[in-house]
Amino acid sequence: MKVKRYNLLILRINKIKPMAIDIQGILKQLELGITNIAQSTLKNYLSQAQVDGKSFLAAIEDDLTNWTNLLAAGQLSADDFKDLVAGQKDLMQMVALKQAGVAAIQLDQFKQAVFGLVINTVMSVLKML
DSSP: OHHHHHHHHHHHHHTOOOOOOOHHHHHHHHHHHHHHHHHHHOGGGHHHHHHHHHHHHHHHHHHHHHHHHHHHTTSSOHHHHHHHHHTTGGGOOOHHHHHTTOOHHHHHHHHHHHHHHHHHHHHHHHHTO
């Protein structure tokens, strides 16, 4: 949470108004992307993957919003953004998938795909601005 406070402090110090980024739209894209990933990799556990994916997105929403705004404002590099997102791996606990008995290697593959999705989705949205 120190990073979150730091991000807000940077915005206040520099008096940067966050760009008009539709974070809710990004989150909806991510939810759809998670569903697509689950359909292709965890077909038998689609509902559990969706639950875990939504839980993860809810857990990172505030930080993702701040980091996306900082990235759009040029106050955060693409590499730093990727590192910050990757640092959130512990927040993706995948409780429903673990309870369903999904193998650890499948969990890791799903997790990696979701993190790639988050990074690529934000980067592509910002390129369109």
